[in-house]
Amino acid sequence: MNTLLLCFSNSQEAPLSNLTEEDQGLFDTLSPRQVLGHFQIVRESYVTIKSVIQRLETYQDNLTIFHYAGHAGKEGLLLDDAWARVGGLAAMLARCPNLKFIFLNGCATLSLVEELRKHKIQAGIVGTQAPVGDAHASTFSGYLYKYLSNQYSLGEAIQRAKDALNFSTDPHLQTRGLGENIEVLDSENWVFINPSGEADQWSLPTASINQSYVPNAYLINQAFEAIIEYDNSIKEKFDNEKIDDEDLLFKRDLLIDFLPYPLAEPLRCILCPDTDNQQGLITSKPSINRIRAYQDLFDSTISLLISTLLSQIRNLLLSPHQPLTISTESLATITQYLKGDAVSFAEVLRCLREILEKHQVPYFVEELKLLVDLYYNPNNPTLAKSIDFLMDLKIRFPYDKDIVISESLCRDICEMGETHLSNIAGFSGFWVRYNLQSYKNIQVIKFFGSLPKYRHKSVTLKSSLIAANNDRNRRYRDEPVSTVLWESQSVLLTKKSLKNDQAAFLNVAPFILDLNVFVKSDNNFFDLYIFEKFSSLNQSIYFRCIGNPQKVLKIDRNSDDFEVLREQFNAFTKNLLNINYWEL
Template sequence: MNERPVILLNFANQQDAHLDLLKEESSRLNDILSIAHDQGSIELYREESVNVDQLIKALNRFKERIIVFHYAGHADGNSLHFDGDTAEAVGLAELLGQLPNLKFVFLNGCSTQAQVDYLLEKGVKAVIATSVAIADDKALLFSETFYRALANRSTIDSAFQFAVGALRTHFGNSFTARIFIQGEEFDRSAAMPWGLFLNKEARAVLDWSLPTSVTQIDNIKPPVNPDYTVNSYMLDVFDEMCHYDPKLKPLAEDSFSGELDERLALALIIEHFPWPIGVQVRLLLSKESAIDELSMERLEQLLSTYVYTTQFLYYIALSQLWDEKRKSNISVRPYLMDLLHHDARTYQHFDYLKHFISIVQLLQKENKALFVEEFAEMQQAFEDKNEFYDAYLYLESLRAKIRQQTPEQLAAELPQLCADGEYFLSAILIKSAFLVNYDLLTIRDIRVISYRYQDPKFDHYIARLNAKVNDLAVSKALQARSYKDYANNASVILSRNMQDPKDFLNLSPFIIDKNAFGEGMTEDRATEQQLFTYAYREGEEFRYFSTVYSIYRVHERPKDQLTTASEQPRAARGGRDRRRRSSRNRRRNEEEPQSPLDILKELFSLFEEDLSR
């Protein structure tokens, strides 16, 4: 197909049998799929009050291009009900069976299962249908969860299973749904709300996922810049940082001329962004030939910096959402826990920025004060579809492009892709420049100092997590800072003020400091930074990637990965400490301390439990 494939969404209400949540379903599915439309991978066509004539015209207009047919409204085993007329199931099956590229039909109405046989006999590959009357809220939750998973590049199979799991989470194990193959016997009287029915000749459709076209890249272009040189757009990021922290600009000026020293300015960008972003910028600004040229390596590092930046924003927002959920019973949609269902494949597609925006929107809707106030400006810029939104569309499309094409296929356009990629990455970093006013901290240990008749103090072995051009160490030795209140031990936190971190946001278990897991980490032996971010799940275990390499390289480096199944990390200590441990080991019935890696698993379990209730 030369033109974009079409997803056809049809909604039909009736005045005498009004479905209260049908318009909400239309709005949510439109929101979910509109970004793929804007990116150019699909064309979304929605009819909110469809009738038979409109339905037939749309099927004829997009006949060669329709990949998904969705109907939501009243229905029965023989027809779909519109306001004033009906579409007969036998005739509709004949029309849908003539769509050469149709992947599946979703009939989100009551008791549509009887229509399945007609559809499969006419050659439709897959049908999602219902066997019983469906409550409005369940119909909305099921379709929303299914299409969100599909939009995140899940296959039909995994999107269906995820939607089933979401309803079981909300409504209990009595909810049943399964996959049936054409001709397979099943109990038609069973109270099975949804089923996925497959044509026996088209089982492979289960592995189909939404296309990831990159045509939209051609429609989004930065201003023409004939004077472009590598890293020149990054200086705009420094200018924006100076807007938030005016003290930075004098640090980048040449002491003799007073002019801006570009090398100093770029170094200050690295140092004043939080570690996960700063260390990626450090790689991008490297003078190694492979990165300092308009090459495939540079293009990958531009995208790696984008992914780590949006992942960091997402984990901040997700951490606050978790805190707010524990304080009050706010309504959390299941898709906000998508990260718990990443695998090695879907992780590569995950859209962190879109999920970040969704969380900010939810927190604002619930009238929660944002821990990072500037998130409201980012969310508004996204909704206004200005350059920040264009940058998002371009970079996500570029991610898809390099997944689909080889370096040899990209060779001719690499210079332009690198130049445009840097421009749009700078647009994302400019919007993130406010982070210069926040401290990302590692708390390795907390010790209580409490003397008789005196208020206790809490010594925090704490360090700021910022990279430098030639230094990836936290510090030569962590110094204890005493506070009247305490934060969280062995954690990575975000604070507005390092001098008084009582107002903080804990980013663990999404971001962790491996050094905090061992013994003796308050001493000078754990200076090399080992910050890891959560990547994806492997059964009951969770895999983390080191932040010091490109996201396109770290998955190839097992030593720079960490899983919760790993052996508990330990650091060497002095002889006296070894004797103390030997003495302790001789004590009988002494309880072994819990492994920090087990604690991470418990935290993920608690996160899932909290957000599911």
């Protein structure tokens, strides 16, 4: 099996404070791929001359990566407080026929790299041309292996790691050389040597990937197990009606029937082969369109979460209360999010969580508290790593660019992407307890001597295996006359309270909208969009269609049909930021 040898060496005289963190961090990054059988990781946390010789001899035929982190200098690598001459190391590495990448993450290792090149090693090599800060060395290697783990080529991973490091302002000056001064602190200190001219195209091995891969099977099973935890009636329906040889398809149908539309519709595009949603033909086979369907489901999942929390903050702003105390940093982060600026999901979520919990506002979707806590739990990084992978996928394969990738890379990313989507689905089964409902055309019925009653048109936003234009469940219906006033021209997130069996709702305007609530037309089907950004360049609010992300709704300040929505958005920015939305 392909083997990654990770060697770390500290000096008793000058211990490196970040080396242990680098050791653990690289293992945490790479170990999910090891579990999938793509390669094996061999760690030498306290490497010695004897142990590195033993490891190189044992794994000679299968060694793929040799990584060294620790003190280095012109003499060689410091192992167990003794200098290992690089000439001997180079000779041993030259006997490894499968070696693809050598990373010498110590101070001024470029001179050592030259010795490696004398042995005609064809692997890509990264070394440093000057003394390097300990913290910077750890940070750079962390970024590099993160991108390699996300199946970037070696050349791409190195460049992205350099770009990421350029944002670092870490002031620590301890070096990975003994007694040397730091001369270069930026990312250009790391130099990539490409002896064969092809090493930059290499990516991490996926030897066992795809051998038993059945597209959609893992995603369906993980998502189904998650939803039956929150709705036992689904399991009963499955047990009573399943046909053995169609179990997977029946689970698929139940997922699409029971999940709310922002999750069910993009999920349908992935799980139902040959579905045309105007992005091109999506099949279960690996393709760019399938990768983008992953992105659509992920975007909808994240947007639903953020929209729910923002709606609760809007309610908090509009309710009688003591003045809210929201930090300047949090306000700046939310402003960045509203404008579509580059801001991390982790930072946006942290701000929203802080506001709700600081003001003791219970989560409307109660299970979101557990999900958010899990995301920040360092002892269980599965959710955070899967979100990070899919966030990176959005950057790598943007909707507005034609991307060409190899068939093998596409296949690898499709399987890895499904694994990460499945991880998120496994934590998100609680959404079956919630629906989205669209209400419009409120009418007041009032007779003398009686209390007012109300009539609405409404539709529960559900996906379906039936083509949209033939699905009567997507049509608006007249609600029975009721004394309950539902908010008009809005999309409501509804749940059924377990305490009193009464429906509870959260108005998610202006972050989620049903176009046909606002636009006068003969179309009697809902058309759901979710907030994307406000653009100060053209004073417009942008929404992206759920299930068809290439379809974008632009609402400018003069759009006749959307006066109510603009007022809703402006009320939010006025109360939160004390400015009109067009002043963002």
